[in-house]
Amino acid sequence: MPASSVDALITDPPYASGGPTAAVRQQAPAVKYSSKKPSTLHHDFSGDHHDQRSHLRWLVLWLSECCRILKPGAAVCLFSDWRQLPLTTDALQMAGFTWRGIAVWDKTESVRPQLGRFRSQCEYIVWGSQGDMPLKRDVGVLPGVVRQVIKPADKFHLTGKPVAVMRHINQICRPGGLILDPFAGSGSTLVAAQMDNYPWIGCELSAHYHQIALERVQAL
Ligand SMILES: C[S@@+](CC[C@H](N)C(=O)[O-])C[C@H]1O[C@@H](n2cnc3c(N)ncnc32)[C@H](O)[C@@H]1O
Numbered sequence: 001m002p003a004s005s006v007d008a009l010i011t012d013p014p015y016a017s018g019g020p021t022a023a024v025r026q027q028a029p030a031v032k033y034s035s036k037k038p039s040t041l042h043h044d045f046s047g048d049h050h051d052q053r054s055h056l057r058w059l060v061l062w063l064s065e066c067c068r069i070l071k072p073g074a075a076v077c078l079f080s081d082w083r084q085l086p087l088t089t090d091a092l093q094m095a096g097f098t099w100r101g102i103a104v105w106d107k108t109e110s111v112r113p114q115l116g117r118f119r120s121q122c123e124y125i126v127w128g129s130q131g132d133m134p135l136k137r138d139v140g141v142l143p144g145v146v147r148q149v150i151k152p153a154d155k156f157h158l159t160g161k162p163v164a165v166m167r168h169i170n171q172i173c174r175p176g177g178l179i180l181d182p183f184a185g186s187g188s189t190l191v192a193a194q195m196d197n198y199p200w201i202g203c204e205l206s207a208h209y210h211q212i213a214l215e216r217v218q219a220l
Contacts, residue, residue: 002069004070011184012161013078015083028044029044055084067097073132077169078126081120082120139172139173156212166188181200
């Protein structure tokens with residue numbers, strides 16, 4: 001892809017997370033990320049098996065390439081869970097981006113409770129920019145917390161994000177700007193982009209999820 005051609009990188013990469021030990025993390029996502037083991041609802045996907053050091057290296061590799069193809073001032077938003085948050089903020093900066101903050105997706109009290117512990121009800125959006133980000137970009141004030149329950153009818157991937165969450169996050173892109181999601185999964189970022197008149201580019205390794213993403217954007 002040409003240098004300086006994309007207005008926002010908005011993506012939910014494989015987290016390589018899901019447990020405190022390397023052995024647990026190397027289980028298939030359909031086992032790690034599902035209460036039914038394996039999930040009977042959603043297909044597995046690849047790229048989620050790295051240990052911490054190789055995951056950091058992998059993030060920096062593709063983020064560096066994204067830094068090249070983003071325009072100066074373009075926004076970058078990376079989903080992460082609590083375990084991978086420190087590594088994700090490091091990777092963003094190592095790849096050459098300016099780290100600007102963390103927004104929160106609050107999945108509400110619908111998430112499984114844990115007796116005697118804080119409920120793990122949030123995922124995080126590490127965000128920043130390709131260099132300086134002017135304040136005047138035709139983008140309004142965006143709330144830093146999105147509270148949105150996961151509805152089964154809106155979940156097409158093992159780790160699918162609600163379209164309402166993605167519509168909120170996409171607003172960090174300048175109006176009409178090109179959004180790139182290199183780990184599109186079932187296409188939630190792309191569906192949200194199309195709804196709000198942002199052109200988009202999506203990549204997805206799994207033929208199964210690529211097909212689902214295509215069908216979702218074509219149904220709009
Ligand atoms: C966390 S999921 C994204 C889910 C998406 N946000 C959604 O709502 O459906 C990450 C996706 O990245 C894909 N993936 C993993 N490695 C990849 C690679 N090297 N290139 C493109 N896609 C890849 C996986 O197949 C998986 O579907």
